[in-house]
Amino acid sequence: MDAMKIVALPLLITLMQSPVCLSVTVSTSKPKVEVHEHTDAVLSCEFRTEKDQSPRIEWKKRGKGVTFVYYDQKFNGPYEGRAKIEGATLTIHSVTQKDSGEYRCEVTASKDHVNLGEVIVTLNVLVPPHVPSCEVPGSVFVGAGLDLQCKDKLSVPPATYRWFKDNKALTATPDTPYSIDSNKGTLKFKSVSKTDAGMYRCESSNNVGAPKSCVAQQLKVTEYPLNMTVLIAGAAGILTLTLLCCICVCVCRRRGCCKKNKKTKSTKSYNPPPPPPPPIRNLKHYKQTQSFMI
Template sequence: MEGTFLYLPFVILLMQCSPSVPVTVSTNKHKVEVEEFSDAELSCTFRTEKDRNPRIEWKKKGKDVSFVYFDGHFRGPFEGRATIEGATVTLQKVTQEDAGEYRCEISAPFDSVSLGETNVTLKVLVPPQIPSCEIPSGAVTGSVVQLRCRDQQSIPPATYSWFKDNQQIHPPRHANATYLINSLTGILEFKAVAKEDTGRYSCLATNGVGLPKMCEGKHMTIEDVNVSAVVAAVVVVCLVVVICGCGGFLLHRNGFFSPGHRGRSNVNYIPPPQEPQDFKHTQSFML
């Protein structure tokens, strides 16, 4: 017992001489990812040296730094849709406008270091929407055909899979394949379509957030080139050219386009006879 009392003054001295820790601020999660329209927790914890009532502020970085929480109240678009516990903020029903970088600031004027801060980045995830699909209704064999699929709203960007008659079209395994699939751009390209490529095509978009979405299927028909129709059209065009050429030659041969032919209509021109009244008037003038 007496030994304990002997050590007590040394313990008190050590406690008084131990260095105090100035204000420190930290977070347990620097990057927060939540789905759109759900709640997001932005954590912020702090420890002060002396100040027991530090000032807590939250700001959002952008083109301009704006206040989220200041002077004990939420500001701007966060008013009425955010709560704070300690220094940790919870944003309710976040949207894309809430995404960005946030900063938690703790001011302790009585500490040797009076300001501490930490940053939290919020990313708002958007599940796939029904993609827009460009699928031609028809094409001829041997032609190059592209089918396009795109979802502009999903975050992170969606990847795409193509289906023919409800069966997935897998990426080709060799370089000589007749088609190519780009899962990032959503393009299905046929180097030279064949009749067996006829079918109903659809595209599925997925990004790991929410449920995948598929566009409505559309039927694409591949037909052979109508050689007979092409030959007949060429023959008709050739006949028209020959007939026009022969007609022009005959007209030119008969002098239709010569200057003399254009002026013949005026060779036998006879002026109209004068009226009797005009003749009498002239005769009386001579007298």
Template sequence: MNTLKLLALHLLVSLLHCPFCVLVTVSSSKPQVEVHEHTDAVLTCEFRTEKDQNPRIEWKKKGKAVTFVYFNHKFTGSYAGRAKIEGATLTIHSVTQRDSGEYRCEVTAGEDHVNLGEATVTLNVLVPPHVPSCEVPTSVFVGSGLELLCKDKLSVPPATYRWYKDNKALMTTAGTPYSIDMNMGTLKLKSVSKTDEGMYRCESFNSVGAPKSCVAQQLNVIEYPWNLAILISGAAAFVMFIFFCCLCVYVCRRRGCCKKDKKTKSTKCFNPPPPPPPPIHNLKHYKQTHSFMI
């Protein structure tokens, strides 16, 4: 904004000093350019000066930072060797998506009273559809939910998508058991049945080129075997039985019906038995100290 104010002020001062001067003017007859990838893009720039017959011409590209395309009479960076300039009009050969963006043509006439003019041109490189990446599982169980994915990240404008089963386009109606998002490229089935088995492929298309399709992939729908179903049912029943038992024990303890009566302790005294008599072989040590008569 400050630059524009200074430019306007400088223009006003120049007009006051030279009311009949022809000021430098820069314009583009085609400010919006759309071309297909790998073709030439012509960015027009016309200018008129007051006195300077050999003004300085520069082209810049605006992105995260402003970079030079044409500076000091030569091209810079990736534009060297694949671009040319005629007057102030810029031609870029074999453009790619990286060349898309906003370009600015600047003309500086040092001999003029108002010596700077500029014009902006926006380049949009159109890219036809590419072969999309498709995600289709090889097998799925009956009754399972399923989502098939399709994506083309390179096409410009962004691609939209169609899904095919056994080379027949899938169309969504009120009664179909699936849904398709044409912008996101998803095919969703809430509950897979045996009739959903088949070859699936996805196609990406836009307004630039011919549609492109991925290779068809086989989807197999597997039914649960009886032994597996019985095993799953038995395991579920066992888990429910254990849970029921734990719940019964918990409720019983909460109500106090599982407490045991404490046994009363005995108050009888315990008398140890008398010591045994000495062994017979110790009698020889016995001496009679008194005599007595019966």
């Protein structure tokens, strides 16, 4: 027993002489917060200090850069006048999609041995569906391909889409002449027929608010006019004839049928030489028979 006291006494003295590690601790009861647009968002931040009773509290938003939300005991930028702080818990009033992101609560206790503690809270602002933009052409020819587009870029989470024809929901099956992508909002026809004409509209939804629909638009399906058909047929015939002529010329050249004869007759005109002058007659010796005296 005495031996144990002898061993424990130096250990106790060592513990009493060693410095006590005093530190600030920061935590949150809800690291991920989801609220609807235009409501209040409460970002929880609790702290405990060992010695410092008046720590410095800061809130920052992390994004492409760092935005100071609460600094030097006041709110900054877009948070001024629309936020409050209780202890270290931050409340943002009437949030919008721009408020979504990561927020960092920092508590600095200068009198503690470890004087900085922090915690991150993620805010996600949910946005109900908006009226989608619908692209429906006024008319299309029979047999043509067709893509109808529907987009809602503002809803969070991203919307899913449904298409309606004459107020009846369309459901794609292997037997239908169209296909639907509910995530991209496309309605595709490989080959339009006259029965596909009607009033088309699109509806977006994301389970945050009520679905929203665009105004129905009329789609007309018409046949090609006769003159257009004749024009297309004539153009196709001319193209085919031109192609055949080109093929024939190429084949002829390869077989040597179209080579020019190297020996060609001269095409220069022949001009005969001028006729020779008339022959000079032989003069007889002239004998003087009479002399004249002047």
